[in-house]
Amino acid sequence: MVSYFEASLQTISVHHVGNPLQDERYALSDEPLTLKDEIIPRLLMQYFLAPFEKTNEVYHLMHPGDDLDLNEIYHYCTTVFNDDTKFQEISQKIAKHLYSVSGHPKIKAGEVYIGYFNGVQLEGEQVNAVGIFKSETKETFLKVYPQEGGFGMDYEENAININKLDKGCLIFNTSKEDGYKVVVLDKTNGSNNEAVYWKDEFLKLKIRNDNFNQTNNTLSIYKNFVTQKLDGEFEMSKADKIDLLNRSMKYFKEKDTFELDEFTGEVLGNDEAIESFKTYKNQYEQEFETKIPDTFEISDNAVKKQARVYKSVLKLDKNFHIYIHGDKDLIEKGFDDAKAMNYYKVYFKQEE
Template sequence: MVTYFEASLESVSVHHVGNQSQNEFYALSNEPLTFKNEVIPQLLKQYFLKPFEKATEVYHLTHTSGDLSLNEVHHFITQAFEDKDKFHEMSEQVAKHLYNVSNHPSIKPGELYVAYFSQVQIEGNLLDAMGIFKSENKEIYLKVYPDQGGFGIDYEENAININKLDKGVLIFNIEKENGYKVVVVDHTSRGHDAAAYWKDDFLQLKIRNDSFNQTNNALGIYKNFVTQKLDDEFELSKADKIDLLNKSMKYFKEKDTFDMDEFAGEVIGNPQAIESFKNYKSQYEQEFESPIADVFEISSNAVKKQQRVYKSVLKLDRNFHIYIHGDKELIEKGFDEGKSMNYYKVYFKEEA
């Protein structure tokens, strides 16, 4: 999705942002960084951009009112895209805005880097991009050096691991009227009470409703429908559910285009279940304000992402796992009266 082998790091400003609720403050630098050699910009480029190589979801900056000019980041970034001389001033405003939303007690203080890049590629376009990055976690590094015919050892505290970016966002200078193209990284807020502040409070992002998102949502909704909803209306074994999930994954892998009616007929089959799924999908679209078209191009990247969470394993007590990848008719479930235990009978031709 994002490549940076042609990218240049034009300018970087660094500030410190504390936690407002902990009575910490922010500190602004007077000017952008000056690089003493060519190594530092290359290291920073790796630190800032490498984590985005695997980013597949594209977002837009938004505002709840519908007026993009009220989104602070959109407003500040636009000024710098239109006039590079305003870059450092823009970085200061971004730091102040981040400080204003850093009011959850679990948010860590850290350095904020605002960077201007040229020639960063996204979806085949080479574009200028503004990057905003925050380092929250520090590490200790050991340094070994020659000393009097042998070696000495020392350490450095509060150092940054350039292979571990905590938080970052790239905002590309395209589609300004829609909130720009935006990709985001957040490795420190998973399962965290303060998880919303970077994407929701600071950036105010909404995922772009493209083929990746349509595919990802359709697979996710179907998975939840099979595993959570079907039991309310039908009596299904876990093997039956796995078979339905396998059929859906097979459909998305083999087809180039999703067609709702075709999918319902080939994968679900049962008219009552089809109607139930369509109602379930409609409820999701209304609740999350994220419509899914009845026909859309299937994204192979989204299929690969969902495949990692699609389960095809029957877990039997703590003794056995049965992986079901093919014909469900080759596995039978029964009950042994003598042992008062359930059993599965599996048919096969060859043992690998």
């Protein structure tokens, strides 16, 4: 979704942000980095932008009071988009803002990079973008080099692996009235409070309700409905559940447009189950304040993403796995009294 083959790095500043609860401070640079050769900018572009090439979710900046100017990042980015000569001053304010929300004891100190990019492409639109990135993980690298009669070895401590970006976001200069388009990356592994500060407290993001997220959310809601909700209302085998999941995936792969009544009729086909699913969907919309329309264009990317987590495997003890891809009527479940064990009978025409 993000492409940067025609993009360029206009300027970048580096600051250091500690954790106030650990009595760590922040350190601000006075000037942007001086990039004297062509190799460093190219490496930085790979480090900062390559991780976003496979992102699909697009967010926007928001504020609980509906006044976007109260969102610090929105205000700072608007200032830079209007006048890039204020970039350095704004980069310092962004670093201070990040420091102010780093209030969880497990949040790591690290360098914060604020960059201004030209010509980054998102959803086919080429625009400028402000990038904010944080590196928290440092590694040791070995260096092998030739010397007289063979090779020598050295090492570099506290170095950064350019293939492992810890946290980052790109704020694109488009859809300003909606809070700009934003893509985000956060590879933090920790407690909820530690993990959410980047998206929720620092950026204040809300996911955009487009056809990707409508497709993704509907498939996710249906999967949870089948695997968690139906057990309490209907007596169903695991094979039946897998069949219901396979039917839904088949619908989304074959159709261009989602129609709620058509979907529930073709996939569930039971009035009580249909009503239960619609209630379940409404509860999700109310809890997460996200309205999913009854009709929307299906996103192929979202279907591919959900297909990876939709399970069609029936696991039997530690001996067998049965992959169910088609007609569930060709598999029967029973109980053998002599062995006191369950069994499945599978019908097929030929082995392949």
